[in-house]
Amino acid sequence: MRNAITVLLIIAAAFGACAQNTSADAAKPAAPDTIYFVNGDQIAAYVIDTSGDKITFEKQTSKKHKKIETDMENVFSIRYGSTGKEIMVYNYDTLIGNDYTVADARLFIAGERDAQRGYHCRGLSAAAFAIGVASGITGASLFVLLPPYVFTGIVNHTRVHVRHKSVTQLDNATRDPYLYGYAEVARRKRTLRTLLWGGTGVAIGFVLHFATGLNK
Known part of the structure; x- marks a missing residue:
């Protein structure tokens, strides 16, 4: 009798363990x-x-x-x-502004993604910062914001060079939709970063203007 009870307890424990494992597996997200x-x-x-x-x-x-x-x-x-x-x-539908076919839209998005990950405009940011400092140090009122702003405008009209290190698939670099997507994000980055660093340069230039006594 005792042996039978022991066997039943072992079987019940085994079923309980299986049920717990099943519940744990079900709880795991796909x-x-x-x-x-x-x-x-x-x-x-x-x-x-x-x-x-x-x-x-x-x-x-x-x-x-x-x-x-x-x-x-x-x-x-x-x-x-x-x-x-x-x-x-x-879906491709020119009536709602989706002017690219699905294949071309995929290339356009690939260009956007590569530019987001790999396009850096450090040189232009440094130039904007230097222009901002030079402008701010003059202390010429609100007009100090003009040079960095003009610089950003000029930069945005220059050609975007696709950097091969940032291209996931080199074959894409010769496709127009890819280049358009890449350029769109690259120009947006240029605008934001040159304005940011230009404004930072102006602020530092102002501080230097007053700290060095140039305002006297």
Whole structure:
């Protein structure tokens, strides 16, 4: 009798362990989905809803399980982690401003992504900073902001040189949609950074103007 009870207890314990393992496996989240945005960004997230004109998702790193919504028009495609299948959200339609075919849009976004990751305008930022300092040190009232602003305007009209080190696939560097996407992000970076460093230079120039007694 005791042996029978012992056997039953062992069997029950084994079933309990199996149930715990099954529950633990079920609690494990599936592989995250990847959302590709038309601006070149991409995030790992769990897509919850794609109905209507918005996509609802939860970031992979979210600890509060906060749901986020974004407009469909901001998304290029979704790759589901559970199946590996990519679902296209973007569609070619000139009536709504989607002037690129899906293939060309993919190249455009690749250019944006490479520029975001690898384009740096350190030389232009340094030049903007130097111009800002030189302008600010004169102490000429609000007009000191003019030289850095003009410099930024000139820079934005110069050609963007694609740096091969920043190109993920070199074959793309000869394709016009890729180059357009790369240039768009590169110019945006130029604008923000030259304005930032130019303004910083002006502020430091002002400090030097008063610290060195040039205002006397």
